[in-house]
Amino acid sequence: MTIEKIISDAVSKAVKELYGAAVAPETIVPQATKKEFEGHLTIVVFPFLKISRKAPEATAQEIGAWLERNCPAVGRYNVVKGFLNISISPAFWLDVLRQIDSDPDYGIKRPDADSDLVMVEYSSPNTNKPLHLGHVRNNLLGYSLACILAANGHKVVKTNIVNDRGIHICKSMLAWQKWGNGATPESTGKKGDHLIGDFYVEFSKRLARDTKEIMERDNVDKEEAERRSPLMAEAREMLRRWEAGDPEVRALWKRMNQWVYDGFDVTYRRLGVDFDKIYYESDTYLEGKDLVLGGIEKGIMYRKDDGSVWADLTADGLDHKLLLRADGTSVYMTQDIGTAKLRYQDFPIAKMIYVVGNEQNYHFQVLSLLLDKLGFKWGKDLTHFSYGMVELHNGKMKSREGTVVDADDLIDAMIASAKETAADRFSDMTTEEADEIARVVGLGALKYFLLKVDPRKNMLFNPEESIDFNGNTGPFLQYTYARIRSVLRRAGEAGLSRDVELALPNEKETALIQKLADFRGVVAEAGRRYSPALVANYCYELAKKYNQFYHDYSILREEDAGVRALRLMLSDATARVLRTGTGLLGMEMPERM
RNA sequence: GGUCCGUUAGCUCAAUUGAAUAGAGCAUCUGACUACGGAUCAGAAGGUUGCAGGUUUGAAUCCUGCACGGAUCACCA
Numbered sequence: 001m002t003i004e005k006i007i008s009d010a011v012s013k014a015v016k017e018l019y020g021a022a023v024a025p026e027t028i029v030p031q032a033t034k035k036e037f038e039g040h041l042t043i044v045v046f047p048f049l050k051i052s053r054k055a056p057e058a059t060a061q062e063i064g065a066w067l068e069r070n071c072p073a074v075g076r077y078n079v080v081k082g083f084l085n086i087s088i089s090p091a092f093w094l095d096v097l098r099q100i101d102s103d104p105d106y107g108i109k110r111p112d113a114d115s116d117l118v119m120v121e122y123s124s125p126n127t128n129k130p131l132h133l134g135h136v137r138n139n140l141l142g143y144s145l146a147c148i149l150a151a152n153g154h155k156v157v158k159t160n161i162v163n164d165r166g167i168h169i170c171k172s173m174l175a176w177q178k179w180g181n182g183a184t185p186e187s188t189g190k191k192g193d194h195l196i197g198d199f200y201v202e203f204s205k206r207l208a209r210d211t212k213e214i215m216e217r218d219n220v221d222k223e224e225a226e227r228r229s230p231l232m233a234e235a236r237e238m239l240r241r242w243e244a245g246d247p248e249v250r251a252l253w254k255r256m257n258q259w260v261y262d263g264f265d266v267t268y269r270r271l272g273v274d275f276d277k278i279y280y281e282s283d284t285y286l287e288g289k290d291l292v293l294g295g296i297e298k299g300i301m302y303r304k305d306d307g308s309v310w311a312d313l314t315a316d317g318l319d320h321k322l323l324l325r326a327d328g329t330s331v332y333m334t335q336d337i338g339t340a341k342l343r344y345q346d347f348p349i350a351k352m353i354y355v356v357g358n359e360q361n362y363h364f365q366v367l368s369l370l371l372d373k374l375g376f377k378w379g380k381d382l383t384h385f386s387y388g389m390v391e392l393h394n395g396k397m398k399s400r401e402g403t404v405v406d407a408d409d410l411i412d413a414m415i416a417s418a419k420e421t422a423a424d425r426f427s428d429m430t431t432e433e434a435d436e437i438a439r440v441v442g443l444g445a446l447k448y449f450l451l452k453v454d455p456r457k458n459m460l461f462n463p464e465e466s467i468d469f470n471g472n473t474g475p476f477l478q479y480t481y482a483r484i485r486s487v488l489r490r491a492g493e494a495g496l497s498r499d500v501e502l503a504l505p506n507e508k509e510t511a512l513i514q515k516l517a518d519f520r521g522v523v524a525e526a527g528r529r530y531s532p533a534l535v536a537n538y539c540y541e542l543a544k545k546y547n548q549f550y551h552d553y554s555i556l557r558e559e560d561a562g563v564r565a566l567r568l569m570l571s572d573a574t575a576r577v578l579r580t581g582t583g584l585l586g587m588e589m590p591e592r593m
Numbered sequence: 594g595g596u597c598c599g600u601u602a603g604c605u606c607a608a609u610u611g612a613a614u615a616g617a618g619c620a621u622c623u624g625a626c627u628a629c630g631g632a633u634c635a636g637a638a639g640g641u642u643g644c645a646g647g648u649u650u651g652a653a654u655c656c657u658g659c660a661c662g663g664a665u666c667a668c669c670a
Contacts, residue, residue, distance in 0.1 A: 034613065044612055046650060083613060126670075163670065308668065325668040332670050361597055362665050453606065456598070458663070460605065469632040471618040472606075483630050490629060525609060537607060547633070556629040
């Protein structure tokens with residue numbers, strides 16, 4: 001039972017007894033009292049005025065007086081305009097702290113046998129180039145979202161659909177065949193995904209050169225010139241052979257994709273993300289066809305004279321959407337329908353979440369509609385967890401402009417930067433220990449910075465700012481955590497016992513307990529709104545509050561055993577909530593740094 | 594042009610979905626140290642929440658219009 005629930009129940013009862021009418025529960029929302037007023041929780045009484053038929057002040061007074069008499073948790077109250085500020089008694093706060101302290105999983109709700117299953121799709125890379133900064137935001141959001149959902153009692157399946165076929169893959173393969181001289185990750189020492197990416201870039205460069213020549217020679221536009229390019233013809237021919245199952249092409253494709261997967265695995269591991277089930281587009285791209293053809297009979301789709309198949313979505317405010325080309329082959333949408341079908345067969349999915357960039361908003365609007373029409377029960381309320389672009393402070397990063405920030409390079413830079421920033425702190429450590437902490441801090445900085453922002457918004461990533469040990473940053477949280485652990489270690493060494501009667505908390509300590517108590521609500525809210533940013537910003541507020549608290553008291557030198565024990569318990573609880581909270585963001589917390 | 598999304602302090606971001614005087618950090622300025630970890634803390638300054646209307650006891654938040662920025666409207670994925 002949270003303290004908010006206790007108060008809102010009591011208010012509900014008060015209104016009923018005082019005015020003889022029930023009030024809708026959702027209109028009673030206790031919220032933290034603003035710091036310039038006295039009290040812990042505030043009730044807004046405006047919604048009750050229709051029932052009480054009295055002025056706001058009078059209504060608040062009467063409810064406050066009733067609560068003081070009948071609700072043991074309420075110590076004092078005061079009224080400002082239509083706001084009823086309630087002070088919870090210190091003894092009650094102490095109980096709250098004890099509750100937090102005794103629950104190792106505080107704030108977390110574990111799934112049970114009846115829990116529904118949520119599938120989260122994220123990452124979804126192409127196998128023709130390495131992961132970049134945009135993928136990093138995607139991966140961190142997807143992973144964190146899965147953690148948050150799991151913490152809210154859902155069964156979660158993390159999935160990844162690998163885009164491993166198509167013309168873009170053939171481009172890399174062709175370039176390798178033509179100009180690769182048999183290069184392998186082993187022979188070049190390059191990570192497989194980077195090696196393949198380099199050949200893709202090589203192809204693009206040569207194609208651009210050819211295209212330009214043809215444009216001038218034949219006086220045609222860029223699109224047409226590209227179509228006439230012999231390089232493109234070769235790539236298309238390779239795709240045709242791939243689709244026909246040509247053993248030679250398939251063998252090359254398998255070999256090169258494996259290099260890429262090995263490379264991706266390294267990057268995923270470094271980022272600390274993982275998947276429960278990986279789907280490959282080469283396995284699923286034919287799957288949607290039957291469903292689409294079946295849709296024709298149901299009247300959901302129609303066939304044009306040239307044989308192509310479409311869905312008319314104009315009644316839903318959208319356009320006509322192509323689903324099968326005139327030659328019978330699938331498009332992206334058809335494949336996503338097929339993948340959905342497979343997943344539905346594989347898992348009892350109650351809810352599907354796609355973590356995909358906001359440039360595909362329209363695609364998912366259409367997908368939701370089509371899946372619904374085709375009879376998937378979760379089609380209608382599938383969630384496209386849409387996120388904005390990441391920009392660097394020195395300019396946009398788009399793959400076409402060739403200014404992509406590579407994920408591996410970025411991780412390296414973050415770790416190097418953490419090492420440099422904290423060099424003097426590491427002087428008394430072994431090299432291994434210093435390296436490990438630099439890794440944790442560098443990645444923590446990256447993760448926190450990318451996750452604290454509202455996902456829908458385009459954001460500006462500033463590596464320098466992210467690794468600052470002050471302010472709203474990952475390293476600040478990690479530092480706070482490490483310092484608390486250090487204090488607790490010292491307390492243990494000194495044999496300071498918490499096994500005494502705890503003192504009642506003062507105002508400052510109460511404020512920290514209240515913040516800690518909020519954690520449960522924050523996790524639930526983050527689960528409801530799919531918001532890692534909510535958790536991130538809460539963690540920062542908690543760390544900040546603890547720092548203020550910490551600065552005011554000499555915890556270890558405190559002479560009153562009860563007060564000291566209370567403060568140690570508060571420190572311990574703060575460290576644990578911090579660790580749990582940042583854990584939901586995929587961050588690691590160092591014991592020392 | 595149609596649709597969707599965004600616009601909050603000099604900068605980077607919040608605001609628990611409609612509540613009190615819109616909050617943090619960075620940067621700037623002023624203070625506080627024989628420090629249980631100062632990688633800290635306290636304070637100041639910084640705002641017509643893009644603009645104009647509307648609804649409401651109450652609007653950054655909801656509605657309408659406009660401006661600016663982004664995305665999308667492929668027989669690409």
